[in-house]
Amino acid sequence: MTQSLVTSAIQFDIERADLVDAKLKEFRPELFGKEGLIRSALRDQGVHFMSITVVRGDTGEPTHLVFEMSVDGEPQNAFDTVGTRLAAFVSDILSVAAIQPTGSLSQLLASHHVRTGQGLFDVPGLDFCGTPGMTVARIKREYLLARELRSYFDTHPAAGAPLAVVARVRDFVKANADLAPLLSAEPFPRLAAEDPSRLDFGFVLSLAFRGLLKFFWPVLCLLGLAVIAATIVAGLSQGFAVGVIAFFLSTMIAAVAILAVVVSVYVGLRRLEAANTPVDTLVNPDVMASLTEAENLKDTQQNHLAGISIMQAGPLRGLTLRIAFWVIGQMATRRFRPGFLGDISTIHYARWLRLPKTNKLLFFSNYGGSWESYLEDFITKASGGLTAAWSNTVGFPCTENLFFKGATDGDRFKRWARRQQQPTWFWYSAYPHLTTARIRTNAAIRQGLGTISTEDEAAAWLGLFGSKVRPATLIETFEVQTLLYGGLSKHPYATCLAIRLSDDSKQACAWLKSIEDQITFGDQPPADRVLICALTADGLRRLGLPSDIGDAFPTAFRLGMGSSGRANLLADTGDDQAGQWLWGGPENAVDAAILIYADSEPTLASYAGELISGIDAAGGRVLHRVTPTPLPQPKPGESAVQTVREPFGFADGISQPIIKGTRRWMRQSDAIHAVEPGEFLLGYPDTRGFFPPSPQVPAAMDPGNLLPLAEPTHSRGTLQPDFSTSGAAAARDLGRNGTFLVIRQLAQYVDVFNDYVGDAAKRYADHPAVPDQLDPGLLPEWIGAKMVGRWKDGSSLVRYPHGPATRKQNGGHFRPDNDFLPGAEDPLGERCPLGAHIRRSNPRDSLAPASKDELSIVNRHRILRVGRGFDASGANDPEEQKPGLLFMCLNADIERQFEFIQQTWATAWQFHGLENEVDPITGRGGGMGRLTIPSPRGPLNLTGIKDFVRMRGGAYLFMPSRSAVRFLARLGSN
Template identity: 70%
Template sequence: MTQSMVTSAIPFALGKADSVDARLDTFRPQLFGNESAIREAMRGRHIHFMSITVVRGEIGEPTHLVFEMSGDGEPDAVIATVAAGLEGPIREIFDTAGIASHKPLRDLLTARRVRTGQGLFATPGLDFCGTPDMTVERIEAEYALARDLRDFFDRSAVQGSPLHVFQQAKAFVAALPQHVALMTPEPLKRIADKDSERFSLGFVACLAGRGLVKFFWPVLLLFGALVLLTTYGAWHAAGTAVGLLALAVGLIVVAVALIAVLAAVYFGLRGLEETNTPFDTTLDPKVMDAISDGENVTKDTQQNHLAGISVMQAGWLRGLTLRIAFWVIAQLATHRFRPGFLGEISTIHYARWVLLPKTNKLLFFSNFGGSWESYLEDFITKAASGLTGVWSNTVGFPRTENLFFKGATDGDRFKRWARRQQQPSRFWYSAYPHLTTARIRVNAAIRQGIGTVSTEDEAVSWLGLFGSKVRPDTLIETFEVQTLLYGGLSKHPYAECLMLRLPEARRAAREWLAQVEPLVSCGDEPPRDKVLILALSSHGLERLGLPQDIHEQFPTAFRAGMGSPGRANLLADTGDDHARKWLWGGPSNEIDGVLLVYAADPATLAHEVAARTTELQVAGGALVHRVTPTPLPTGSAQAQQDTGRSARQLVREPFGFADGISQPIIKGTRRWMRQSDAIHAVEPGEFLLGYPDGRGYFPPSPRVPARMDPGNVLPLAEPTHRRGALIPSFANSSANSERDLGRNGSFLVVRQLAQDVEAFNGFVEEAAALYADHPAVPKLLDPALLPEWIGAKMVGRWKDGSSLVRFPHQPASYHGAPQRNPDNEFLFGAEDPVGERCPLGAHIRRSNPRDSLAPGSAQELGIVNRHRILRVGRGFEAEGANDPEVSQPGLLFMCLNADIERQFEFIQQTWAVAWQFHGLENEVDPITGRGGKLGRLTIPSPNGPLHLTKTKDWVRTRGGAYLFMPSRSALRFLARLPE
């Protein structure tokens, strides 16, 4: 239904103004008090808000009785409704004002209606509605529904799944005759997807062009006519050539003239701004008392009304700039802002600016939620340029610059100015004074959910609306995400990694998954005794019977697998690292999944591994390989990660260096709440499917037709771009909406890396002896530390975890200093731009360059964070002294990421094994890279570089796989795939 904002202004004598104000005051008890005669007369008449304000005229101007009305329907219908409901009271006001008219009230209000528009010759004005398409009837009905549902939950303790609880609530609603009509969903306005009209340069140019035409069309028309007449005359007098020349000259003249007009407007505006005198006086306490008396009129009122009267500055230029400001705000509201929002402000019900005809009075009426102070603070912090653009054209406004700048940003002076313009709200009606716009939207979402919710995640979202609000799309559904995302599980120091092959029969594979699925740990509070994590390979999904069209929606890298020839080239898995030589994950020993078992003690681990292995074998599956990580020491680095407390003993990888220090911090997790570091904080969509990434987009995620999910287990598929928390996802869903198989899932990369510790230690010892007298070796360095210094230059950190950037000459724990948390808040580019402390080619600088590639650039940090991975691996000991394939210790490298190619593979290919990373020449990562004949590291120093040559491949790949770590709901869906 159409919603209209109507202003009618009826003139009367100035001498009657005080009497009219006093008369208006007498009606207040009938508007909100116990004697609510006017309120009862207006009920059910489709009027949202109404006010009557006296606007006193200057000398030679009439005084006006101004009616502000917001209602459902066309303007004439709104006026007719008000006239029918308030004929008696308004006639009493007319008698007090001396307004003698025998016309019906409806005709009088219609005749005196102020029609505003954006045209050059229209009365300037601007309307805003915060609840578009929401009628009074709908708002009140949805409020009653939400209230009854809250009473239902207060009285009932419904047990069961979220979807079962929702279904019980829905049955309760269906049994109430007054709510039956609300069982049918009614559309809600969402954020329009207007990528084509975002603030690109093209969009700004288009707006500017439209603005020029709108405001200067008389000038353009005049010059255009002159050009055509000149061209026509020249063509007749001297022929075509001269006519074309005249046309070209004419167009140039028009362009120059238009530029001159624009320049005159701009410099005229700047001159007015420089000579403007702001008023900064305080308000008379008696006037303030009268204004305050009309605010927060009852304890149940959640709304307020503002009536402001400003005086326009003199001159035609201010009239033009007012129109320009209104037009700009209208364009933003149409093309940029979400429906019902003015920028980020969402508390306004209805608001209107209008220039009262034949006066210099600019009127502003607003019906808003919350206090006056909160309302003004919202505008000052979120929409100051809009306020400034309009009110900079009025007398006494704080000093402005270029129409839209400064002004309202001076918050204290702006609020004092706003109070001076404000009139007491003597006669103000609200149809639903107990509701804010936020509550109206939530009530609408509750009603919408009754007719549309069909899945478990939708039920969770719907239930969250009671006592809460719409769940932001950035808020992680913790209970759905496997626990591995939330930390290194330091309280479960014992672990086993089982590489599985599922039963060949699909039904048997699904039955096994159905048996294991309830045991998989989700959430950020793991069980005390054990944690199980399950991830599936592409081949494993095929074994479970995932349809081909859905399987093909998974990323190419995942479907190809780590052991494929194409991925081998990207990762430099060639020669002795080729997948053909792997212990698992290669073409001859492919796996379908990985089951990670973590336990608090060895007995629990042994029992759990035995039970899960037996279940798999009984079902017809097999154990391809297993890796037993080294138990974590007490007070490990992972404990430090998880708790933020100092670690008593660090976790060290086989070469002896502290591990697990630098990790991204996912926004929305507990760690982020404790440590929201700007360097390491990343959006959840960089690691979880179904959430916005750093650019506001949702990562691609496989989708399932609704018919394949009859149990409504999977969540609804999200749009590709950030939706915002205007309404929940179920608001525009239907029974046929696609489901998201990937949401709350991540991709797990697993690589079994063997480390040649003996060769590495021998190399650093030999290099220390060889380069002891090299000019690049710092004189302050303890000679006993030289082998560790060589190794630290290769890694980028000392063995105790302290960085070379902050500790270039000795580790933080030197001389037995107390154990401290390894430093991690440094910036390579800002603190060590040329690599004299941490070499440009060192392992940690390649793995996470931070701002190294563009020192001091926040944008570069954002780009690098797009390639971060969440490392969750553990080291392992040598497994068999007589078998060279397993006789070396190493690292069970594991990481989580939302995009294997952009994150894990990018780091490996573009940074680790790139020969010319950071401008270097013929170097690769000295620790994990595939050096071969390129084995070298440049160590810069003020005295010249030291070139470490003949570095070897200390790390070998002995197995690997790309796996999908599903959400709890996705695991349930996969276990119940139809035949």
């Protein structure tokens, strides 16, 4: 429905201004009391807001009685309502002002209606409505619905599945004759997140061109006529060819002329800005007392602001005011949601206008909350618009280029704003107890009640009662498998089962359904045992997922780690090739992996036995099992978990990304390692603000509405949910809250490694690159540390170049350091070599020292490592007896994260400008590996580095969300 913001300004004698103000103040009880006569008269008349303000004129200017109203329908509705419902009250005010209407009150207001616009000859003005399209009646009905539903939940707490709760609420509403019509949703402005990309260069260029046409068209017309005249005269007198030349020359001259006009306007503006003298005085105490008396009234959540400013003299400021209003209007339409200015959502309505025949710029606004919070919102979130409009008035804080500075000088701006303000004594609001946020929430409650059809929509809807919309970056914790939140150090015993599922999809689904309630989700796992489940692309097919949906998963995942296409990329060649793997290769491919963690060995053994029996009973089988070495636990009296060491003896698990939104991030905000959740979870924004692609499922395949919507407009960065369209037929998101798990069983040849560093220490003992400060007994460890990038105790070479931290601290407790920046602190690699393992696996700022952009780029390739070392000494096969690492990591994009690290950093022979070097620990140099160790006295070149690690099995798996597990487990019954 149309909404109108209407202003009428009636002249009267300034000598009566104080009397009129006093009369307006007399009516306050009739405006704000529940049974006030004015409030009763305007009730249910479609009037949102109304105020009457005295605007005093300066010498030679008239004084005005200004009526400003926000009404449903056309402006005449406002005039008629006041003329009929408030005739007695307004006539009393007019009598005090000595205003004698010549006709009806409605006609008087209509005849003094101030129509505003942004053209050259319009009265300059700009309107803003915070609840567009919403009538007074609708706002009140939806408030009633929300209030009744809150009362319902007081006696009927939400329990069970969200969609079932919503169904019960719908039954309650249907049974109430007053509420039942509200099950039919009305149109509501979309509240989808703003798109910063909408302000592109093309839009700015278009804005400049349209502005030139709008405000400089008289100049353009004159110059156009001059061009035509010059062309005709030259053509008639000198011939056609000369006429054409004259046309082009005169056009060029005209273009220069219009440019000169624009430049002169800009230069004039800058001169006016430089000459402006800001006024920084405090508000008169008596005026301030009146202002505060008129604000923050009891039983209302709203305030009204009437600001009266004096325009700077001259026509140029009139032009820049019009330009400012037009640009603000264009930007608001292009950039913001309907009813919003950025993140500011407190404005019910606002209006700027220049009062005709005066030097006054008026500003009226009805807003929620306090004056202080209202101004702070603008200062911090939308200062450009305020600056552009008010910089044209006297005494405003210093500005630059019309839109800049000014209101950002917060304290001076607030002083200035208070000095412009006038107490609003006569002010009416149809719903003074409601804020814009509450109105939108009530509308969303009604809208959702009539349209939602999925579990995630229902959960979002229930969140409207006493909660708020889940931000796009806030992880739905209990949908995510627990492994994302850490390595489960409090569950020291673990095992990994690589599984082949039954060829019968019903049996495979039955197995998954049998364990779905045992899979552990959330960041607070049970104390005794944890179960994690992940599936390969083959596993998804065995469960019955159609191929067209499976094809929506990333290529790397679909092809699998053991495919020939990944071998060269991962350097899985030679004796690392998939054909020689113990599991995960072409002859022993797996469908799933389950990870079991337990607080004790008996618990692990018992639970693993139960699960293996269940796998066998469902027609599957365990192809391979890896049991990591139990994690070291605190000794009696110790509180900290002991440092985990991998088989070569180095502290492990030190450098990990910190996912924003997790408990670890809340406890330890780290700019170096903090990354967006979308780098590890599907359905969340990544470092660049985009949502990673996620496989989708047609709605028909999800009759139980188990999966979230593929485009959840009710939760992605909105201030209120948007349930404008039903999700019943919308695609479902199979990937949301899921991630990809990479598992690689790596055998580590500890004896070969120790022999190599020992021999190298003897070979290079007298090399000038060996620091004089180094204890000779540490030389083998120093060689190994240079290869790894850390000492065995976890201390970094960047911070501790000549010995491990624990040695310096005489063996005291040391927490491995991880906040260093190798590029800034060690740009030449003289402490930590450029090709060292940790510098390859996480370069940080190494490739562009001290660059925040480089850190952001590197964080796009981080992985979350969740692996554990193992000791397979009891295996029958001698080759399986090697200890090693069950490497596991989580990432949202296998190619961009895990594979990128492996190919572009770890095994790249030219990494960081090096030549013929690979990762000295995990690289496969075939005995020809090398590492350059720079030093001020020349480099030490480690050569003949052997292969210390061998690939023994692995897989790419998808670790689904709780909802996805439930969906997949029921595929066999669809």
